[in-house]
Amino acid sequence: MHSLLSIPYGKILIALRFLRSHLKIVVAVSIFLVLVFVSYAVTRPKQVIFVTAVAERGELRQTVEAVGTVISEKDLSLQFPTVDVVSKVYVKEGDTVKAGQRLASLRSGSLAASVAGASANRQSAQAQLDALLEGSRPEDIAIAEAQVANKRASLEAVKQTLKNAEDNLKTAESQLTVLRSEAAISLAGQVGSAGSTIAQHLATAKTALLSSQGVFNANDVQDGVVKGIPSGYDAMQQNILASLSAISSLQASASVTDYQTALRNFDLARQILVTATNTLNRAYDILSALPITSYFTNTSRETNKSTIATQKSYVQSALSSIDVASKSLRDDSAVYDTRISSQQSEIVSLQGTRDRAKADINTYQTSLAIDQAQLDLKRAPARKTDIDAATARVRQAQADLARAAAQFSDTILTAPVAGIVTKVNVKAGEMRPSSEASVEMLGESPYRIEMFVSEVDIPKVKFAQTGSIKLDAFRSIEFALKVSEIDSAATDKDGVSKYRVKLDFLVSNDGLKVGMTGDGEITTGMRTDVVSVPLRSVLETETGSKLVRILRTDGKSFDARTVTTGMEGVGGNVEVTGVKEGDVVVVLIKQ
Numbered sequence: 001m002h003s004l005l006s007i008p009y010g011k012i013l014i015a016l017r018f019l020r021s022h023l024k025i026v027v028a029v030s031i032f033l034v035l036v037f038v039s040y041a042v043t044r045p046k047q048v049i050f051v052t053a054v055a056e057r058g059e060l061r062q063t064v065e066a067v068g069t070v071i072s073e074k075d076l077s078l079q080f081p082t083v084d085v086v087s088k089v090y091v092k093e094g095d096t097v098k099a100g101q102r103l104a105s106l107r108s109g110s111l112a113a114s115v116a117g118a119s120a121n122r123q124s125a126q127a128q129l130d131a132l133l134e135g136s137r138p139e140d141i142a143i144a145e146a147q148v149a150n151k152r153a154s155l156e157a158v159k160q161t162l163k164n165a166e167d168n169l170k171t172a173e174s175q176l177t178v179l180r181s182e183a184a185i186s187l188a189g190q191v192g193s194a195g196s197t198i199a200q201h202l203a204t205a206k207t208a209l210l211s212s213q214g215v216f217n218a219n220d221v222q223d224g225v226v227k228g229i230p231s232g233y234d235a236m237q238q239n240i241l242a243s244l245s246a247i248s249s250l251q252a253s254a255s256v257t258d259y260q261t262a263l264r265n266f267d268l269a270r271q272i273l274v275t276a277t278n279t280l281n282r283a284y285d286i287l288s289a290l291p292i293t294s295y296f297t298n299t300s301r302e303t304n305k306s307t308i309a310t311q312k313s314y315v316q317s318a319l320s321s322i323d324v325a326s327k328s329l330r331d332d333s334a335v336y337d338t339r340i341s342s343q344q345s346e347i348v349s350l351q352g353t354r355d356r357a358k359a360d361i362n363t364y365q366t367s368l369a370i371d372q373a374q375l376d377l378k379r380a381p382a383r384k385t386d387i388d389a390a391t392a393r394v395r396q397a398q399a400d401l402a403r404a405a406a407q408f409s410d411t412i413l414t415a416p417v418a419g420i421v422t423k424v425n426v427k428a429g430e431m432r433p434s435s436e437a438s439v440e441m442l443g444e445s446p447y448r449i450e451m452f453v454s455e456v457d458i459p460k461v462k463f464a465q466t467g468s469i470k471l472d473a474f475r476s477i478e479f480a481l482k483v484s485e486i487d488s489a490a491t492d493k494d495g496v497s498k499y500r501v502k503l504d505f506l507v508s509n510d511g512l513k514v515g516m517t518g519d520g521e522i523t524t525g526m527r528t529d530v531v532s533v534p535l536r537s538v539l540e541t542e543t544g545s546k547l548v549r550i551l552r553t554d555g556k557s558f559d560a561r562t563v564t565t566g567m568e569g570v571g572g573n574v575e576v577t578g579v580k581e582g583d584v585v586v587v588l589i590k591q
Helices: 009-043 109-134 138-186 188-217 219-228 235-250 259-291 297-381 384-409
Strands: 051-056 056-072 075-078 086-088 102-106 412-413 421-423 439-443 447-454 467-470 479-486 489-494 496-505 517-533 545-553 556-570 573-577 584-590
Touching: 056 467, 056 496, 056 556, 056 573, 075 421, 086 545, 102 188, 138 188, 188 235, 188 259, 219 297, 235 259, 235 297, 259 297, 297 421, 447 479, 447 517, 479 517, 496 517, 517 556, 517 584
Parallel strands: none
Antiparallel strands: 051 584, 056 447, 056 517, 075 439, 086 102, 102 412, 421 439, 447 496, 467 479, 467 517, 479 496, 489 496, 517 573, 545 556, 545 584, 556 573
């Protein structure tokens, strides 16, 4: 106290003034630091936390759980769950039976066949899946390789056939050219003289026709024509004009260089000469039939007839000369025509061989491509989608077999517990079920378990399924059970619709009391050697497909993978196809 009082008052005032002047700065700095801290806390990136699970391979069991209560039902009324004709009755009143012993059976021929067919289908589906997983056999691949090699060899052979055909075709065409050249050279003399021969004899025919025309143009003959009006006179004149025109046309093209044209010209010249001869004969006949007039005398007729006859003889002589020249050329060219025709036939045949080889090449190329694709398909491993589809078919076949087996088991009435048959109400040949019980019996143990199952789980529960219960009074004992009855109608339990299921103890137990309760379960499905993941890790897309998220090795990201789900098991796991054992799946993402 004394030391404080000893401080000069002036220094205290100075200190107070310093604090007062710097207080605003201190407050501003403090507020700034607080704002920086808050901003960092808000904007810093949030850390992602993956909740994961490991895909496991093993046994997967499906159960239906419910509270079970001990009830007393010593008197049992047993009934078939399905309707049909009774086939056999195995017991009578007073018989002692064991649990599971047959009491009666319904007609089941079609159901037995269905079980056999479903079993065969399951085996077939499994065999197809096994074959798909194993891949093609080496023998099948070897056969496919041999087929490809054979098609390839056939393709090469037909390519060689095409090459040979094209080479032979070129040779044949060259030989035809040489043969035609040889014919042209050999017959060149006859061909060269053909034109002058034809022109010479056509000139003879032309002279004869003009002479005939001059005869009928004479005044004295015209007098006889006018007075006699002979039949066919105009037609004769037209034939003369037509023949003269044909002669001029052929003379203009009489110069040729090949024997085929020369022969055609010989034929045309002969036709002209024949027509000219016929025309002159007609002129001779018309002249002979003209009447004698003051101008057209008999002397005039005979003189003109002689003129026409002489011209006709000239034409006939020209016709004979044409025939001789034509025959000579035709005979000499016949050998070449035969050889040329044979060579042309060979060319046509080679063209056919070439075209067939081209078509065969296209055929073998297509066939080779198909065989090569089939070989590649045999060598390639099975696709995942094909394996998934085959696996689904196996599961479907297994489900069909289980369904058929369950329907078949519904035709057999068995004793749920050991006891004594007190009444048999069925006979072979009658229809069951009816309103009364088929068989009544007195059980050795009066106790059963009654459970009420939700409508979601009741479709999974079937007759003869096994189960167990742990009664609160015997926590250390697990009592084995078997489903013996399933109500077809729902029962209202605390405002909720549930279905009553009754189960029998497989072993009689002392100390049980009516009303005891405990947690019971019914095993409704079992899978062995399957991969399962938590049901929460399976997500469903908008299209209905399902996927899981596989965590990458970096632990910070994942890959989405499409899967097929199967049976849901105890503990919240579900069977999946498309995930391998040991894969780490993302169950939940926390921010």
